Amino acid sequence: MQDQDTLLVVGAGHAGAELALAARQAGWAGPIRLLGDEAELPYHRPPLSKAYLHGEASRESLLLRAQAAYEAARVQFEPGARVQALDTARRCVTLADGRELAYAELALCTGGRPRRLVVPGLAADDAPPNLHHLRTLADADGMRAQLRAGVRLVIVGGGYVGLELAASASKLGAQVTVLEAMPHVLARVTSERVAHFYEAVHREAGVAVLTGFGVARVERAPDGGDVRTAAITAIVGADGRAVPADVVVVGIGMLPNVELAQAAGLAVDGGIVVDEAGRSSAPHVWAAGDCTAQHSALYGRTLRLESVPNALEQARTVAAALAGKPMPARAAPWFWSDQFDLKLQMVGLSQGHDACVIRGDLARRQFIAFYLRAGVLIAADAVNRPGDFVLAKRLVAQAARVDAAQLVDESVALKSLALA
Numbered sequence: 001m002q003d004q005d006t007l008l009v010v011g012a013g014h015a016g017a018e019l020a021l022a023a024r025q026a027g028w029a030g031p032i033r034l035l036g037d038e039a040e041l042p043y044h045r046p047p048l049s050k051a052y053l054h055g056e057a058s059r060e061s062l063l064l065r066a067q068a069a070y071e072a073a074r075v076q077f078e079p080g081a082r083v084q085a086l087d088t089a090r091r092c093v094t095l096a097d098g099r100e101l102a103y104a105e106l107a108l109c110t111g112g113r114p115r116r117l118v119v120p121g122l123a124a125d126d127a128p129p130n131l132h133h134l135r136t137l138a139d140a141d142g143m144r145a146q147l148r149a150g151v152r153l154v155i156v157g158g159g160y161v162g163l164e165l166a167a168s169a170s171k172l173g174a175q176v177t178v179l180e181a182m183p184h185v186l187a188r189v190t191s192e193r194v195a196h197f198y199e200a201v202h203r204e205a206g207v208a209v210l211t212g213f214g215v216a217r218v219e220r221a222p223d224g225g226d227v228r229t230a231a232i233t234a235i236v237g238a239d240g241r242a243v244p245a246d247v248v249v250v251g252i253g254m255l256p257n258v259e260l261a262q263a264a265g266l267a268v269d270g271g272i273v274v275d276e277a278g279r280s281s282a283p284h285v286w287a288a289g290d291c292t293a294q295h296s297a298l299y300g301r302t303l304r305l306e307s308v309p310n311a312l313e314q315a316r317t318v319a320a321a322l323a324g325k326p327m328p329a330r331a332a333p334w335f336w337s338d339q340f341d342l343k344l345q346m347v348g349l350s351q352g353h354d355a356c357v358i359r360g361d362l363a364r365r366q367f368i369a370f371y372l373r374a375g376v377l378i379a380a381d382a383v384n385r386p387g388d389f390v391l392a393k394r395l396v397a398q399a400a401r402v403d404a405a406q407l408v409d410e411s412v413a414l415k416s417l418a419l420a
């Protein structure tokens with residue numbers, strides 16, 4: 001199969017849409033096809049657990065770009081187009097409907113899917129009508145239809161998505177319980193101090209946060225019908241405690257969609273392995289976004305990041321490389337999370353820190369936690385401190401060596417440390 005000039009982008013999420021448009025802007029002259037297996041134009045995923053879920057953001061406001069933007073850039077977007085096989089030798093993909101499409105260059109931007117909870121009483125392919133996961137707009141719509149005042153919502157998993165959902169659902173008047181297996185929420189991403197702050201905020205708002213709660217089994221309604229579709233009535237912990245549920249959301253992380261790449265023989269190591277330009281191990285195949293694993297010069301190890309800023313940066317890098325343009329500068333990894341009146345912005349990775357110091361006031365809900373390792377600033381979590389966050393981003397990207405006492409001293413301007 002021969003195609004000299006088509007750029008094929010598989011996956012129409014944040015990375016795919018950005019890559020297609022940025023490639024055109026960078027000068028890719030041939031056809032660009034953007035294939036997505038969802039029904040919608042590419043949309044913002046973060047509001048699905050936040051403003052969209054509690055009704056403050058409309059469906060239209062979720063779109064990354066209007067249809068006209070793709071047309072103007074001559075990007076041919078195909079919804080409902082699932083790629084199920086990749087042949088790197090023949091340089092073509094096969095779609096679920098049997099069509100074969102050839103490419104000159106291919107970009108895999110396949111993102112990820114929610115990890116499922118599998119315990120006694122719940123098999124991986126069971127489909128109780130009151131069990132939800134959250135990755136897509138369709139998932140959010142299904143969940144929203146069941147969230148009403150008074151409904152007992154049980155969220156398995158106290159990560160960002162779980163806590164954002166808890167905040168949104170409690171705004172809707174649901175009785176929310178969060179079950180977290182670790183000793184505190186947000187265990188994989190932040191320090192105990194910040195996690196305890198978030199637990200307190202949720203409890204104050206009426207959310208029951210049960211930590212150290214490992215799910216042992218699930219109770220289902222004895223409806224006499226198909227056991228696979230019987231509703232969940234309670235989640236039971238290892239200590240035998242049963243938490244009754246009308247609606248259950250499982251938010252225990254995601255699995256990257258790497259199977260297509262793996263089956264085609266590309267190197268996969270927790271994600272599709274890419275170099276600094278986004279090139280995979282196969283010629284003419286690139287990848288960007290949540291599905292990739294990439295070496296980080298800043299942290300000296302391979303990372304698979306799950307964030308919009310990373311998806312956009314990687315997409316722009318691939319677009320530049322495809323057009324032979326210089327690579328845009330990379331920022332330190334960053335992320336945000338909105339819960340209640342709290343705007344949390346995080347930069348860097350705090351794992352392995354040997355000191356955590358706080359500037360500001362937890363009680364006033366305005367502070368920034370700095371994480372250091374051997375005197376070097378490796379990460380920061382800012383709550384309602386957007387100005388400080390901008391400076392912290394700069395300091396983390398510089399791997400700045402800073403004095404912890406100066407970081408917490410509000411009379412020392414962070415700007416002076418960033419300039420030093």
Ligand SMILES: Cc1cc2nc3c(=O)[nH]c(=O)nc-3n(C[C@H](O)[C@H](O)[C@H](O)COP(=O)(O)OP(=O)(O)OC[C@H]3O[C@@H](n4cnc5c(N)ncnc54)[C@H](O)[C@@H]3O)c2cc1C
Pocket residue numbers: 010011012013014015016035036037038045046047048049081082083084109110111112134135136161257260288289290291305306307308309311334335336337338
């Ligand atoms: C509820 C929620 C809240 C979030 N909040 C934040 C936040 O506040 N801040 C933040 O930075 N990040 C947030 N994230 C993470 C962020 O959304 C992801 O990092 C981002 O979407 C990654 O973009 P992506 O393009 O790599 O993957 P995705 O956005 O997942 O897009 C991948 C697309 O590829 C499609 N696809 C997969 N396989 C195929 C195939 N074989 N053929 C065709 N199409 C395929 C998928 O269906 C999907 O549409 C949130 C995520 C969720 C789910």
